[in-house]
Amino acid sequence: MQSGKPMPRVHLLRVNYWEILPRPFPWPNVSHAGVFTSIRFRCLGDLLKQKSARVRACLATLAGLALLASGLVTGIEQASAAGTSWVIDLKVAPGTVGGSGTITFTTQTLSQETFSDPQCASLNQTAPEGKVALYVGDVVYTSPTLSQWSSTTSTATDSAVTTCQTTAGTSVPATATVIRTTATWSVNYSCQQPWNTIRATYSNNPYASLGIADAIWGGVPMPSFIPSNGALPTSCPAMTLSPSSGLPGSPLTVTGTGFKPTDTTTVHFNNVSPLGSATVGGDGTFTAKVTVPASASDGTYWVSVSSPSFNTVSSQFTVATPPTLAGRMDVKAAQWVLGAATSPVTAIRNGGFYRNYQYGAIISAPSQTLYVSHGAIRNEWAALAFENGVMGYPTTDEVGGLRNGGVYQNYEGGALLWSPATGAHESLGFMRALWQSTGFENGILGYPTSDVVTGLRNGGSYQNYQGGAIVSSPASGTHLSTGLIRHDWQVNGFENGVLGYPTTEIVTGLNNGWSYQNYQGGAILMDAAGTYASATYGPIRAAWLSTGFEKGPLGYPVGDPYPVPGGTSQNFYYGRITDINGAITICTAGNACWR
Numbered sequence: 159m160q161s162g163k164p165m166p167r168v169h170l171l172r173v174n175y176w177e178i179l180p181r182p183f184p185w186p187n188v189s190h191a192g193v194f195t196s197i198r199f200r201c202l203g204d205l206l207k208q209k210s211a212r213v214r215a216c217l218a219t220l221a222g223l224a225l226l227a228s229g230l231v232t233g234i235e236q237a238s239a240a241g242t243s244w245v246i247d248l249k250v251a252p253g254t255v256g257g258s259g260t261i262t263f264t265t266q267t268l269s270q271e272t273f274s275d276p277q278c279a280s281l282n283q284t285a286p287e288g289k290v291a292l293y294v295g296d297v298v299y300t301s302p303t304l305s306q307w308s309s310t311t312s313t314a315t316d317s318a319v320t321t322c323q324t325t326a327g328t329s330v331p332a333t334a335t336v337i338r339t340t341a342t343w344s345v346n347y348s349c350q351q352p353w354n355t356i357r358a359t360y361s362n363n364p365y366a367s368l369g370i371a372d373a374i375w376g377g378v379p380m381p382s383f384i385p386s387n388g389a390l391p392t393s394c395p396a397m398t399l400s401p402s403s404g405l406p407g408s409p410l411t412v413t414g415t416g417f418k419p420t421d422t423t424t425v426h427f428n429n430v431s432p433l434g435s436a437t438v439g440g441d442g443t444f445t446a447k448v449t450v451p452a453s454a455s456d457g458t459y460w461v462s463v464s465s466p467s468f469n470t471v472s473s474q475f476t477v478a479t480p481p482t483l484a485g486r487m488d489v490k491a492a493q494w495v496l497g498a499a500t501s502p503v504t505a506i507r508n509g510g511f512y513r514n515y516q517y518g519a520i521i522s523a524p525s526q527t528l529y530v531s532h533g534a535i536r537n538e539w540a541a542l543a544f545e546n547g548v549m550g551y552p553t554t555d556e557v558g559g560l561r562n563g564g565v566y567q568n569y570e571g572g573a574l575l576w577s578p579a580t581g582a583h584e585s586l587g588f589m590r591a592l593w594q595s596t597g598f599e600n601g602i603l604g605y606p607t608s609d610v611v612t613g614l615r616n617g618g619s620y621q622n623y624q625g626g627a628i629v630s631s632p633a634s635g636t637h638l639s640t641g642l643i644r645h646d647w648q649v650n651g652f653e654n655g656v657l658g659y660p661t662t663e664i665v666t667g668l669n670n671g672w673s674y675q676n677y678q679g680g681a682i683l684m685d686a687a688g689t690y691a692s693a694t695y696g697p698i699r700a701a702w703l704s705t706g707f708e709k710g711p712l713g714y715p716v717g718d719p720y721p722v723p724g725g726t727s728q729n730f731y732y733g734r735i736t737d738i739n740g741a742i743t744i745c746t747a748g749n750a751c752w753r
Contacts, residue, residue, distance in 0.1 A: 244285050247376040248358060256388030258348040261356065263290055267304060268339035271316065275332040278322035288362030292345055294384070295354040295470040299345045307341035314338075349394035349416075351471065352386035392416075395471050397463050403476035407452040410461070410475070412436075414444045418467040427451055427475075428459040438465065450477065486528060487513045487520040494518070494530045494555075507545050523551040530555045535567050535574045538582040538609075548586060549574065561599050580605040580624065588636040589621050589628045602626070602640060615653050634659035634678055643675050643682045646691040650718065656680070656695050669708050683714060693718045698728045698735045701742045711746050 246265040253259045265285060272280040290301040301307070319334035357380050365373045372380050390396070395416040404410065410433070412425050417438040425433040425446050433448035446463075454477045462472040481489070484503045491499070497516025505511055511522040518532025529552040531539065545551045550570030558565045564577040572586025577599070583606040585593060599605045604624030612619040618631035626640030631653070637660040639647060653659045658678030666673040671686025680695025692715040694702060708714045713731030720727060725738035733746035745751035 244283070244364070244374075245376045246290070246360065246374055248378045248382075250356065250382065250385060252385045252387035253346075253348070255348070255391060257350045257352075257384070257390040257394060258346075259350070259385065259387065260344055260346050261292065261294070262342060262344045263292075263301070263307075263358075264340060264342045265304070266338055267307075267309065267341045268311075268337065270337045272335050272337075273319075273322040273332040274334075275322055275324075275330050277324040277326075277330060278332055279325060286362045286364055288360050290343065291359045291361070293355070293357040293381075294345075294347055294350065295464075297468070297470075301343045304341060307343045309339050309341040311337065311339045347384070349390055349468065350384040351390070352384050353472070354384045354470065355381040356383060357381040395463075395465075395468050397461075397471050397473055399461055399473050399475055402474070403478055404450055405479060406450055406454045406477060408450050410448050410450050412446040412448060412461065412463060414438070414446075414463055414471070415442060417442050417444060417465055421465040421467050423463050423465045426462045426464070426470075427454070429462055433461075450475070483511060483522060484513065487511075487522070490520050490528045490530065491515045491518075494532065496520070496530070496532060510545060510551060521545075521552055523553070529553075529567075531567075532556075534576045534582040535565065538574050538576075538584065539569075542584060548572075549584065562605075564599055564605060575599070575605060577605045580607045583607070583621075584609050585621075586610070588630060589619075592628055592636050592638065593623070596638070603628070603638070616659075618653055618659060629653070629660060631659045634661045637661070637675075638663055639675075640664070642684050642688055642691040643673075646682050646684075646693055646718070647677070650693050657682070657693060670714075672708065672714060683708075685714070690717075692716065692728075694728070695719070696726075697737045697740070697742055698726060701735045701737075701744055702728075702730070705744065712744070 244266065246263050249262045249264070251260045251262065267285045269283040270280060271282075285304060287304050289303055292299040292301070314336050316334040316336050320331065321329045322332040322334065323329055358375065359371075360374055363371050363374050365371050393416055395414060397412060397414045400411045400413070412433075414423060414436075417423060419438050419440045419442055421438045422435055423438060423444055423446065424435045425448050427433050427450070431451055433451075434446050436444040436446035438444045456477055456479050458474055458476050460472045461475045462470045464470045484499075487503065488499065491497075491513075496518045499513055499515055501512075501514040503511050503513045503522075509524040512519050512531075518530060518536055521529045521531050523529065531552060533556075535556060539547075539549060539552075542549050548571050552567055552569050554568040556565050556567045560566065560575075560577070562577055562579065564575060566573050566575045572584060572590050574582055575585055576582040585606060587610075589610060593601075593603060593606075596603055602625045606621055606623050608622040610619055610621045614620065614631070616631055616633060618629065618634075620627050620629045620639075626638060626644055628636060629639050630636035639660060641664075643664060647655075647657060647660070650657050656679050660675055660677050662676040664673050664675045664684075668674065668683075672683055673686075674681050674683045677695075680693060680699050682691050682693045684691040694715055696719075698719055702710070702712060702715070705712050712733045712735070716729045716731060718728070722736065722738070725736060725741075727734060727736040733744065733749075733752065736743045736745070743751065
């Protein structure tokens, strides 16, 4: 080669030495070691600058020069246009259908430069014969030997060459002809998931002995992956897992569709452990019942199915060992800031459990659902005998955000409520149902101010609220007691007086906006303005009824009945009724009896 000739283009990983080395570069004056050193320092600079494409080019160039220097590519006599570093170019081209595409391998099998002057020896480079093994998922494709690949040959004149070097070492005028043969081998794939790997090896890889076997693939890292190009057709093999998560050692059902009939499918766990196999039916489906490895720890794994006629399809399975009950309780206690545990997990009624903490407890109901129990509501629950009492187990955590800062917690037998103004109290049974019908704490009654009080006359009970009370007895049912009517009932001795228990709610819509509430022994009426209420009962009420109540000539009562000598009397808007020793006198305004 003539001194001063620029270094020829040397193709490796689609990067030319010409683009890396200083130019012009006088090959005769520099040894292989000098070239290697020059490139090494240029590459070191690129590595420090972290330019990935440039770095890959540098590494490939170093590999190529090392290959040239060691003579692993046959036919190398001296550096020239024919002296290129050999690679196999790998390209993956996605197809038009999801999961399909083509993998193509291209390489130069011959590079030969001949000179017009016969005194100059030709320069030749031939590729080492071998086969490509292509792994797509778990399927292996093997190429023919390199010499049997489809090939094309091109011939061109190297216009940069004007002289050549004879075997005697002298330069003579000459032209150069370059002959190159390029070979290709392709594999078409289909029904491939984008996470399936692509890996290739070459049976006679000249880079393997240098410890850089992947340098043969033109810069494509191994393994590579199938590119994503849309959803797979429904005709492609597919699999489902039932369930998709479970414990170590738990049963797992794997079903598949779209497989080749009569094929034997193999189920693998995490691409390592074979779990079992199944034969594909005539409709292309199979079912395999396998077991999750008992040694599997918590995490996400791939369960895959392979068959002789198709590559692997995979689906994720999560191994999740449930935490212990104590661990679950501790997590919930931390969420509610209950402090450190102060007791072990302790069994209670009907398969429940509790664990105490510094500022409360966590309760495991028989359903194994965890609930918090703390503060004033817990104290009220304790007063009602915890889960052994009328409330039973909680069915919710505490729920805040109620009117005036209230909080409630539901239980099997009702609820417990707390507000800053009223404290914590129970709400259960018919009384709770009636309170609900009024709008709970947002209605006329507001929050309860007492628990349910029992032991009243004839088995009665009551519960006080901010706006009144709810009163219940077996004979009269459960009813509200509010406002001025409640006050008049109190004046008449509540359930122990002549009226007994209420038998209706307050009824509105009477003449002039009045309202009433019936009782076992009579009724109480209230004017529209709510300024006064009057009770009616006994023979006087019966006599008033005979006149047509408020629609009769007497109108509404004014005040409760009052004692007179020998009996009782009650005033009305337009008269009076008197009971003297059982004799009833009805006196209307304007009569002689009306004074």
